Amino acid sequence: MNATRSGVVEKLVTKAVMERNLIEEGDRILIAASGGKDSTVMAWALSRVRPAIRKNYELAAVHIASDFCACCKKAPLEKQLAEWGISFADISVPIIGRLKPGRAMNCYWCSTQRRMELLKHAVERGFNKIALGHHLDDIIETFFMNMTAKGELSAMPILLKYRKYPVSIIRPLAFVEERQIIACAEEKGLLNAACTCPFGVNSSRKIIRARIAGFTGNSGAIKRRILRSVDRAGLLAGE
C-alpha cells in the first residue's frame, strides 16, 4: 500500500495526525475545500486514516465561493466527497461586493474575508477543528517569505488553537510535498475543480517560489531538512 503514490500521502498524513495529535476522540472536523488538488487529496486522506488512528471523528467540507468565481464544478466535488463519507456545504461570499468604494482587489483582502467566513461557518455549526490543505512546500514558502520580506523567522503552525474561538486549525498535509500530492491526485484520478483566480497569482509569491526551487535544487531531502529545522525551532507550534 505504502509503495503506491497515494500510500505515501496516506502514511505522511497519518504521521502528522498521530505525532501532533491533530485528531481527538469526537472531533468534528471541517475541511476547507477549494476543489483543488490539495484540499481534495487532504479530504481523501483524512477519510483513509480512520483505521490507523482509531478515533471517532466527523468529516465535513465547505466550499467558499466568491463573487468572481463562476467556474466551480461543485456537483462532481460534492459527489466525490460523498463517496468518502464527507458532507458538503457551499457558501457564497461577496468578496468584491464587500470592498469599500475606491479600494482595489488584493490577496490579503480576499483571504481575510474567506477565513472569516470559514471560522463563522465552523463556529455556527459546532465544528471544533478546521483542516487546511497547506503542504510542506507552502510552509517552506511562507517561512522564506516571512524571512525575506518581514525580517522574521515564522511559519504556519501544524496545530493552532484559537483563543477567541472554540476551534483549532490543523494542517494534516504539513509533511507532504506538493509533488507527492500531485502524484497522488493523478494516481487516484482525483478531480481538480478549483477556480482559477482571475486576478492572477501574487507575483511576489511566484518569485519566491522560483528562488526556493533554485536554492533547494528541488531536493526533497533538503526541503525536509528545512522543515525539520523550522519545526525544531518551534515555528510549527501554534501558541
Add this chain to the structure above:
Amino acid sequence: MNATRSGVVEKLVTKAVMERNLIEEGDRILIAASGGKDSTVMAWALSRVRPAIRKNYELAAVHIASDFCACCKKAPLEKQLAEWGISFADISVPIIGRLKPGRAMNCYWCSTQRRMELLKHAVERGFNKIALGHHLDDIIETFFMNMTAKGELSAMPILLKYRKYPVSIIRPLAFVEERQIIACAEEKGLLNAACTCPFGVNSSRKIIRARIAGFTGNSGAIKRRILRSVDRAGLLAGE
C-alpha cells in the same frame, strides 16, 4: 566621512560594538589575523572606533600559520598593524603534523586545531576577548548551511561567552556585507596577504554560496532582512 566606503564599514562596526556591547572598559582584545581582507579591515576598523565608543581597550593580533602555509607576507602585515597601534604575534601550528597516521586532511580538523591554538594563546597572554572577522555573508551562509545540512536553525553569535575559558568571542563585522569589506580594503589600499589554502575551498560551501546568491539575488536589503530575522529569533546571541 560616512559617505566613503571605509566610512560605511566604520559606521557598521561602531553600531555592532555599541549596540551589542562588544567592547568594555579595559578589554584586552586579540584579533585573529589571517592577513586576508576580512580580518585586516576588522583590525583597521577596531582601531578607528576608539573615539566613538569612548572606552580604553588594548588591541593585539595573532597570525596562526600552518605547516602548509609558505606564502604569508607577515612582515608587511606586521608593519600595517603597527601603524594602527596593534601589536603582532605569529604562531606556527603543525596542522598536518598533528594528523593521526592514515587520516586525510580536512577543513574541520584544520579549523579546530587553529581555534584551539587561538584560545590557548589568548588565555596564556591574558586576553579576555577574541575578535573574529566573520561578516554578514558568512553568518547568513552558516545559517543556510545549518538549515539545509543539519536541519537546524542556528548561526554564529555576535558575542559568545565561553563557560570553560575566561574569554569571549566577538564578531564586530557581523553587520557588514562582504562587498562592503572589499570596497573598504580597495579604498584604503589594504594588504590582502592571506595564504591560499592548497586543499581548496570546501566544495559544499561553494555550492551553498552560489545558491544563496541566487536566492537573495545578491540584494543587500534582502540579506539584511535575513540577518534581522535570524537576530530577532535570538540566533546571534551566544548563551
